[in-house]
Amino acid sequence: MKKHYLLTPGPTPIPPEVAQKESLPILHHRTSEFSKIFMNVSESLKEIFQTKNDILITASSGTGTMESAVINLLSPGDEILVASCGNFGERWIKIAEAYGIKPTVIQVEWGKAIKPETIEEALKANPKIKAVYTTFTETSTGVVNDIEKIGSIVASTPAVLVLDAISGLGGQKLLTDDWKVDVVVAGSQKGLMLAPGLAFVSVSPKAWKLVESSKLPKFYFDYKKYKKSLEGKTTPFTPAVTLIVALEESINMIKAKGFENVLKDASLLASAARAGMKALGLELFAEIPCEVVTSAKVPEGVDGGKIVKKLREEYGVSIAGGQGKLKGKIIRFAHMGYIGKADLLVGFACLEMVLSQLGYKVEKGKGIAACEEVLLKGEAPVPANAGV
Numbered sequence: 452m453k454k455h456y457l458l459t460p461g462p463t464p465i466p467p468e469v470a471q472k473e474s475l476p477i478l479h480h481r482t483s484e485f486s487k488i489f490m491n492v493s494e495s496l497k498e499i500f501q502t503k504n505d506i507l508i509t510a511s512s513g514t515g516t517m518e519s520a521v522i523n524l525l526s527p528g529d530e531i532l533v534a535s536c537g538n539f540g541e542r543w544i545k546i547a548e549a550y551g552i553k554p555t556v557i558q559v560e561w562g563k564a565i566k567p568e569t570i571e572e573a574l575k576a577n578p579k580i581k582a583v584y585t586t587f588t589e590t591s592t593g594v595v596n597d598i599e600k601i602g603s604i605v606a607s608t609p610a611v612l613v614l615d616a617i618s619g620l621g622g623q624k625l626l627t628d629d630w631k632v633d634v635v636v637a638g639s640q641k642g643l644m645l646a647p648g649l650a651f652v653s654v655s656p657k658a659w660k661l662v663e664s665s666k667l668p669k670f671y672f673d674y675k676k677y678k679k680s681l682e683g684k685t686t687p688f689t690p691a692v693t694l695i696v697a698l699e700e701s702i703n704m705i706k707a708k709g710f711e712n713v714l715k716d717a718s719l720l721a722s723a724a725r726a727g728m729k730a731l732g733l734e735l736f737a738e739i740p741c742e743v744v745t746s747a748k749v750p751e752g753v754d755g756g757k758i759v760k761k762l763r764e765e766y767g768v769s770i771a772g773g774q775g776k777l778k779g780k781i782i783r784f785a786h787m788g789y790i791g792k793a794d795l796l797v798g799f800a801c802l803e804m805v806l807s808q809l810g811y812k813v814e815k816g817k818g819i820a821a822c823e824e825v826l827l828k829g830e831a832p833v834p835a836n837a838g839v
């Protein structure tokens with residue numbers, strides 16, 4: 452028997468109220484009962500996305516909806532720009548290439564943020580670029596990009612801005628319309644406190660023009676089908692009924708708390724996590740840390756893989772390690788959705804023990820004390836761009 456604490460940046464823990472909804476008998480999707488829930492969820496998501504655009508809901512993981520944002524906007528031979536600063540930015544490149552699109556790439560060193568000016572320069576250098584694909588919170592490194600600035604740059608050109616907000620939505624302030632983000636993709640298993648399996652996309656009027664002319668092959672993910680069905684208060688195919696019913700519950704919980712307060716909490720936890728890492732002598736990895744996941748470098752002489760494994764196997768605490776070239780080099784603590792103050796403290800207490808077991812000199816209680824101090828103050832004394 453082991454109690455589990457899920458502190459990974461997706462999937463994230465699910466509130467019991469939401470889990471209960473996931474176990475209810477299945478509703479048929481062509482009923483007024485389901486349509487009511489579906490429309491309620493679709494409308495409410497607009498508030499979370501901060502947009503007036505329709506939100507299209509598909510059954511897939513986040514990557515599916517990233518793929519949808521490639522095949523629905525582009526045609527063979529189109530030129531696009533991918534601005535990447537981590538593993539998920541690179542996913543845009545792989546998806547585009549899978550469909551024969553050869554992107555121009557801005558590749559930023561992992562751990563650094565994308566410089567908006569580089570996007571401006573790339574768009575100036577190639578006015579044929581139709582779309583800019585980038586990432587909001589780069590979960591693999593813990594960096595947040597300046598989407599407000601990038602949005603204003605792209606909006607002054609004919610190109611559209613496509614944003615992977617799969618881990619950021621619901622945990623970090625994102626103003627889709629005000630920041631002029633044309634397409635935003637997100638998933639269910641992060642800030643929205645739901646099981647994996649649902650994906651969402653917001654499409655601006657500017658992006659719809661590309662959808663109308665797009666010629667890449669598509670069927671299941673064809674936005675036009677989802678839009679037409681939405682007008683009839685339904686979905687084109689059998690939706691993930693259970694997840695949509697549960698989503699209504701998690702959205703109700705977010706509304707009851709107040710979306711602003713949800714974001715404030717994530718920000719406070721992020722601040723506490725940064726303070727905790729620094730107190731343990733761990734260097735923060737992200738140049739500009741996001742508020743949904745905190746990454747820190749694994750100390751010299753310690754095996755990063757072992758930290759993650761020991762935490763999970765001996766203490767039941769799941770955190771994330773590094774991905775790809777960062778494997779073994781960083782650890783990542785999530786603090787989005789249903790992860791609370793107590794979860795974070797448990798995580799840091801166990802991290803201290805594991806580090807000490809692995810031979811790293813740590814003054815026990817120092818990390819937790821630093822977290823507590825931030826949490827008690829209830830404000831964010833560690834600036835978001837502090838580094839170490």
Ligand SMILES: Cc1ncc(COP(=O)(O)O)c(C=O)c1O
Nearest residue numbers: 461512513514539590617618638
């Ligand atoms: C920023 C980001 N993009 C894309 C993905 C991929 O989403 P999925 O694993 O749901 O396909 C993730 C998942 O962790 C993510 O955090």
